[in-house]
Amino acid sequence: xxxxxxxxxxxxxxxxxxxxxxxxxxxxxxxxxxxxxxxxxxxxxxxxxxxxxxxxxxxxxxxxxxxxxxxxxxxxxxxxxxxxxxxxxxxxxxxxxxxxxxxxxxxxxxxxxxxxxxxxxxxxxxxxxxxxxxxxxxxxxxxxxxxxxxxxxxxxxxxxxxxxxxxxxxxxxxxxxxxxxxxxxxxxxxxxxxxxxxxxxxxxxxxxxxxxxxxxxxxxxxxxxxxxxxxxxxxxx
Amino acid sequence: xxxxxxxxxxxxxxxxxxxxxxxxxxxxxxxxxxxxxxxxxxxxxxxxxxxxxxxxxxxxxxxxxxxxxxxxxxxxxxxxxxxxxxxxxxxxxxxxxxxxxxxxxxxxxxxxxxxxxxxxxxxxxxxxxxxxxxxxxxxxxxxxxxxxxxxxxxxxxxxxxxxxxxxxxxxxxxxxxxxxxxxxxxxxxxxxxxxxxxxxxxxxxxxxxxxxxxxxxxxxxxxxxxxxxxxxxxxxxxxxxxxxxxxxxxxxxxxxxxxxxxxxxxxxxxxxxxxxxxxxxxxxxxxxxxxxxxxxxxxxxxxxxxxxxxxxxx
Numbered sequence: 001x002x003x004x005x006x007x008x009x010x011x012x013x014x015x016x017x018x019x020x021x022x023x024x025x026x027x028x029x030x031x032x033x034x035x036x037x038x039x040x041x042x043x044x045x046x047x048x049x050x051x052x053x054x055x056x057x058x059x060x061x062x063x064x065x066x067x068x069x070x071x072x073x074x075x076x077x078x079x080x081x082x083x084x085x086x087x088x089x090x091x092x093x094x095x096x097x098x099x100x101x102x103x104x105x106x107x108x109x110x111x112x113x114x115x116x117x118x119x120x121x122x123x124x125x126x127x128x129x130x131x132x133x134x135x136x137x138x139x140x141x142x143x144x145x146x147x148x149x150x151x152x153x154x155x156x157x158x159x160x161x162x163x164x165x166x167x168x169x170x171x172x173x174x175x176x177x178x179x180x181x182x183x184x185x186x187x188x189x190x191x192x193x194x195x196x197x198x199x200x201x202x203x204x205x206x207x208x209x210x211x212x213x214x215x216x217x218x219x220x221x222x223x224x225x226x227x228x229x230x231x232x233x234x235x236x237x
Numbered sequence: 238x239x240x241x242x243x244x245x246x247x248x249x250x251x252x253x254x255x256x257x258x259x260x261x262x263x264x265x266x267x268x269x270x271x272x273x274x275x276x277x278x279x280x281x282x283x284x285x286x287x288x289x290x291x292x293x294x295x296x297x298x299x300x301x302x303x304x305x306x307x308x309x310x311x312x313x314x315x316x317x318x319x320x321x322x323x324x325x326x327x328x329x330x331x332x333x334x335x336x337x338x339x340x341x342x343x344x345x346x347x348x349x350x351x352x353x354x355x356x357x358x359x360x361x362x363x364x365x366x367x368x369x370x371x372x373x374x375x376x377x378x379x380x381x382x383x384x385x386x387x388x389x390x391x392x393x394x395x396x397x398x399x400x401x402x403x404x405x406x407x408x409x410x411x412x413x414x415x416x417x418x419x420x421x422x423x424x425x426x427x428x429x430x431x432x433x434x435x436x437x438x439x440x441x442x443x444x445x446x447x448x449x450x451x452x453x454x455x456x457x458x459x460x461x462x463x464x465x466x467x468x469x470x471x472x473x474x475x476x477x478x479x480x481x482x483x484x485x486x487x488x489x490x491x492x493x494x495x496x497x498x499x500x501x502x503x504x505x506x507x508x509x510x511x512x513x514x515x516x517x518x519x520x521x522x523x524x525x526x527x528x529x530x531x532x533x534x535x536x537x538x539x540x541x542x543x544x545x546x547x548x549x550x551x
Contacts, residue, residue: 004389006511007324015518027326029317029336 017106020113023120023133031114032091038115039090043083049198050076050188054084056205059178062086065138065145066176066208069166071159071232072148073186076196078116080182081146084203094137095146096121096130123151131169138175149225157186159236162229167221171214179206179228181235204235246477247298250422254290261286281522289520289529293425301357301412302347304421308409309343311526316401318517318525322508325393331377335394338370339402346410356551358413363406370398400503400534401527408537414550419477424493424540427470428532431463431497438462452505460498467494480548488547492539500535504528 011019011026019026046052060066068081078095085093097118103109112118119137121130137143147169149162170177181204188199209231214220265283268276296307316335320326345359345366374394378387411420439459447455468490471478481489504527508516517525544550 003510005324005386006322007327008511008513009321009324009326012321012513013515013518027329029329029332 017109020109021103021120024137025113034114035090035117036087039082039087042079042115043087046080046083046201049196050184050201052080052083052201052203054203054205057084059205059207060085061176061178061208062089064176065141065143066178067134067138067145067147067166067169068178068180069147069149069162069228069232070180070182070203071154071236072150072152073154073157073182074189074191074196075153076185076189076201077148077153077182078118078146080185080201080203081180082116084180084205085144089142089144090117092140092142093117093144093146094119096134096148098123098152099130100124119145127165131165134169149228153191154186155191157190159229159233162225162232164218164221164225166228167211167214167224168216170211171220171224172212172216174210174212176208176210177228178208179231179235180204181206181232183236206231206235244418246416246419246422249476250426251294253426254294258283258286258290278522283522285520285522297418297421301417304412304417305343305346305409308406308412309339309346311530312339312342312402312405312409314519315405315516315525315527315530316397318519318527319397319401319507320393322511322513322516323393325390325397328377328390330381331374331390331394334370334373334377335398335402338366338373338398339406341366341370342402342406343409346406346413358410360410363410367399367403370402371395374398404538405530405534407541408533411537411541411550416477416479416550419479420540420544423471423474423477423489424533424537427467427474427493428497428536430470431467431493432501432532434466435459435463435498435501448502451502451509455498455502463498464494467491467497470494485543485547488543489540492543493536496536496539497532500532503535504531 009026011022014022019028020031025031070077070081078097082090082093082095095116095118097103097112097116097120099120099122101108102112102116102118103120112120119130119133121127121134123130134145134147138145147166149166150160151163151165152160154160166177169175182201183204184199184201187197188201189196209228211220211224211227214224261283265276265279268274269280293307296303313336316339317326320332320335326332342363345362348359349356350359350361374391378384378391408421408424411417411424414420435455436459438461439454439456442458442462443456445457446453447457447460468487470493471481471486471489475481475486478486478489504516508514515524516527519525520529523529541550
């Protein structure tokens with residue numbers, strides 16, 4: 001008789017915090033359940049406290065993997081974008097979050113991994129590897145990546161220049177990018193404020209775009225970043 | 238009924254637990270800092286106990302409901318470890334069914350039978366639940382029209398539910414009985430003591446390896462030592478076992494002395510077959526929850542039915 005094929009999960013001998021730190025994370029039903037409950041309440045909170053509104057939800061190409069890009073003004077951004085997606089997709093939606101900020105201490109790791117479902121993005125030492133991880137992530141059907149191409153939260157509320165990473169990710173591919181603009185987040189929770197204020201939040205979702213005709217080099221990437229920045233700026237007004 | 242939870246029995250066990258912890262802590266501290274010996278392993282295991290004992294004792298002091306919920310959570314975590322180690326976890330439907338079954342066990346342990354509201358714990362359904370869970374698990378491949386690897390999935394789910402959920406669940410069902418705290422604390426104390434005895438006797442006199450394939454460090458000498466200690470423990474803890482005569486005390490000794498070792502070996506067989514060392518990392522110095530409760534899983538249902546038959550639980 002042939003022996004059975006046991007395959008322990010990839011994070012089997014890791015401690016709970018190491019399990020949350022590693023990426024891609026292994027399925028964990030407790031985490032899924034917690035995330036689901038938190039997001040249910042998060043949606044209520046956004047509706048009530050911030051009168052959150054989503055314009056253009058029907059433009060989301062939910063039949064394939066895609067990248068959502070948006071302006072970055074506060075810690076509410078990733079959560080707001082996640083709340084614009086169907087609830088059953090939150091387990092497969094990954095906001096890219098700065099590894100040097102969100103994956104440093106235990107409470108931050110737990111929050112980033114469980115609630116935000118964040119993908120640790122190494123923006124300092126190894127952005128290339130992180131982009132490769134993004135690419136790998138988007139090979140799975142139904143996966144959604146949320147990126148903030150400015151690379152950090154705005155300090156003054158103005159939109160900063162988009163970094164070319166999103167260009168390297170999409171140039172010469174059929175990968176769909178959905179540009180979005182979140183309005184009101186800077187007023188609601190600027191850098192340095194302790195708790196969010198009850199300001200109105202509005203998310204405008206733009207038309208999906210692809211960049212198959214762009215060259216996968218530095219020039220092409222920069223052009224894509226500039227193009228997306230322009231579209232997001234356009235959504236703002 | 239709940240008066241049992243605040244009784245003299247608990248107080249005696251609390252004193253014993255405190256004494257053992259104090260003694261072990263001092264011994265390890267002397268080894269570590271005075272004699273400068275390498276006691277890291279013992280130190281980590283001790284710290285694990287420092288977390289576990291207050292959790293268990295706290296649940297028992299809080300009463301019947303807390304005790305049942307606590308053991309329910311332990312069973313859920315234990316099954317999760319088993320499912321993750323064997324790869325069953327990839328099948329969310331079957332894993333979910335077993336989860337539902339374990340939650341169901343906790344519920345029927347908590348409620349009264351619908352036809353007799355005076356009783357505590359729906360014993361009939363507790364005994365019948367494996368039938369429904371096994372039937373449900375067998376349904377999964379049929380609903381999905383799958384064959385490949387399904388015998389493995391179904392068999393793993395059955396072992397997971399019957400062994401880790403249901404057999405261990407007997408420990409929680411003891412909480413519904415008249416002498417709840419006494420029986421539970423007797424098992425919780427004597428089973429680890431047997432493990433310690435096996436380890437100590439093995440270290441001191443161990444020559445002949447017992448089951449070199451399954452557990453290379455276990456020896457016949459350690460096993461006999463543990464059995465002897467197991468036979469003695471019911472007499473030591475006689476205050477916790479009211480109504481036990483010589484026959485029951487002897488049977489309890491055999492169950493604890495043999496069962497705790499067999500439970501340990503049973504989980505070891507699974508671990509060796511998969512090729513892992515521990516079932517998890519949750520408890521410092523002990524490995525996973527399953528590594529800690531392996532002996533209890535085997536002992537609890539045997540003790541339960543022996544006591545129910547000869548002494549009566551209600």
